Amino acid sequence: MIPALEYRTPESLEEALDLLERHGEEAKVLAGGHGLIPALKLRLAAPRVLVDLRRVPGLSSIEPLPEGGDGFVVGALVTHREIEVSPLVRARCPLLAEVAGAIGDAQVRNFGTLAGSLCHADPAADYPAVLLALDAEAVVASRRGERRVSAGELVQGVFETALEPDEIVRSVRFPGPHFAAAAYSKARQAASGFALAGAAAHLKLDGRRATDIAVGITGVAARPFRAAGVEDALRGQELSPEAVEAAVRGLAAGRELTSDIHASAEYRARLAEVHAKRAILRAAERGSAGA
Numbered sequence: 001m002i003p004a005l006e007y008r009t010p011e012s013l014e015e016a017l018d019l020l021e022r023h024g025e026e027a028k029v030l031a032g033g034h035g036l037i038p039a040l041k042l043r044l045a046a047p048r049v050l051v052d053l054r055r056v057p058g059l060s061s062i063e064p065l066p067e068g069g070d071g072f073v074v075g076a077l078v079t080h081r082e083i084e085v086s087p088l089v090r091a092r093c094p095l096l097a098e099v100a101g102a103i104g105d106a107q108v109r110n111f112g113t114l115a116g117s118l119c120h121a122d123p124a125a126d127y128p129a130v131l132l133a134l135d136a137e138a139v140v141a142s143r144r145g146e147r148r149v150s151a152g153e154l155v156q157g158v159f160e161t162a163l164e165p166d167e168i169v170r171s172v173r174f175p176g177p178h179f180a181a182a183a184y185s186k187a188r189q190a191a192s193g194f195a196l197a198g199a200a201a202h203l204k205l206d207g208r209r210a211t212d213i214a215v216g217i218t219g220v221a222a223r224p225f226r227a228a229g230v231e232d233a234l235r236g237q238e239l240s241p242e243a244v245e246a247a248v249r250g251l252a253a254g255r256e257l258t259s260d261i262h263a264s265a266e267y268r269a270r271l272a273e274v275h276a277k278r279a280i281l282r283a284a285e286r287g288s289a290g291a
C-alpha cells in the first residue's frame with residue numbers, strides 16, 4: 001500500500017517549480033510512474049506531495065536543436081515508445097530509437113520516459129550508457145534559473161542524482177554532430193530485462209580508424225561511467241577485433257562493482273568487456289556502412 005499523500009497536477013512548469021520550492025524534500029516529481037510507483041509501494045520513497053507533470057505543456061516533444069546540425073532535444077514527458085517511433089530520432093540517431101524500443105514491455109514503454117529513467121538513476125537502466133557515449137546533457141529548471149548537467153554528472157549513485165529537491169529536468173539534449181557510428185550491447189537480466197552489464201559506443205571514423213571514441217558502461221557499478229582507458233587505447237587506431245579485444249581488457253579494474261544474486265562482480269566485469277567489444281565493433285560496422 002502507498003502511504004497517504006497530496007497529489008498535485010500543475011498546469012505549467014512555473015506552477016510545478018513553485019510546488020517543489022514550497023515543499024522541498026517532501027515533494028517528488030511524477031512522470032511515467034514506472035520507477036516511482038514501484039518505489040512508493042516498496043517504501044523506498046515516501047514523499048508527502050506528488051507533483052504530476054502530465055498536464056504541464058511544452059514537455060512532450062522531440063525537436064531539432066535550434067543551432068542546427070544533427071542534434072535534437074527530447075522533452076521530459078516523451079515516452080520510450082515515442083522515442084522508438086520518432087521519425088526524427090530514427091533518422092538522426094537510430095541507436096536511441098533501438099534502445100528505447102527494447103526497454104521493458106509495451107506498457108513500460110508507453111508510460112516510462114527518458115528523463116524519468118535518468119532521474120530514477122537505477123544502476124541497471126539502459127539509457128545511461130547511451131547518454132554518456134552520446135555526450136547527452138539534461139536541461140534542469142528551478143525557480144532559480146536553468147542549468148545544464150551532463151548525464152554522467154546527473155547520475156551520482158544508486159537512485160541518487162545531482163538534482164536539488166526544487167529542480168525538474170525539462171529536457172535531455174543530444175548535441176551531435178552525428179550519431180551514425182553508434183551501438184549498444186547488453187546482457188539482459190533474464191526476468192526483468194534490465195542490464196546486468198551494458199555498453200554503448202559512439203565513434204568518429206576515418207575509414208576503419210577511430211578518430212574519436214566514447215564508450216559508456218551501465219549495470220556493473222552504482223554509477224554508470226565512461227571507459228576512459230578503452231577510449232584512450234583506441235583513439236587514432238584501426239578498430240580490428242584484436243585491437244578492440246586488447247583495449248577492453250580490464251575496463252572495470254579498480255572500480256567497486258555490483259555483486260548480487262543475479263551476477264558476481266567478476267562476472268559483471270567480464271560481461272562489461274564482452275559487451276563493450278560488441279558495441280564498438282558494431283558501431284564501426286554501422287559507421288563504415290553509412291560512409
Ligand SMILES: Cc1cc2nc3c(=O)[nH]c(=O)nc-3n(C[C@H](O)[C@H](O)[C@H](O)COP(=O)(O)OP(=O)(O)OC[C@H]3O[C@@H](n4cnc5c(N)ncnc54)[C@H](O)[C@@H]3O)c2cc1C
Pocket residue numbers: 028029030031032033034035036037038076102103104105108111112113114115116117118119120122124125126127163167168169170192193194195
Ligand atoms: C516492469 C518494468 C520493466 C522495466 N524494464 C526496463 C529495462 O529493461 N531497461 C530500463 O532501462 N528500464 C526499465 N524499466 C524502467 C523504466 O524505464 C522506467 O520508466 C524509468 O526508469 C522511469 O521513468 P518514468 O517516466 O516512469 O519516471 P517516474 O517513475 O515517474 O520517476 C522516476 C524518478 O525520477 C523522478 N523524475 C521523473 N521525471 C523527472 C523530471 N523530469 N525531473 C526530475 N525528476 C524526475 C521522479 O521523482 C522519481 O524519483 C522497467 C520498469 C518496469 C516497471
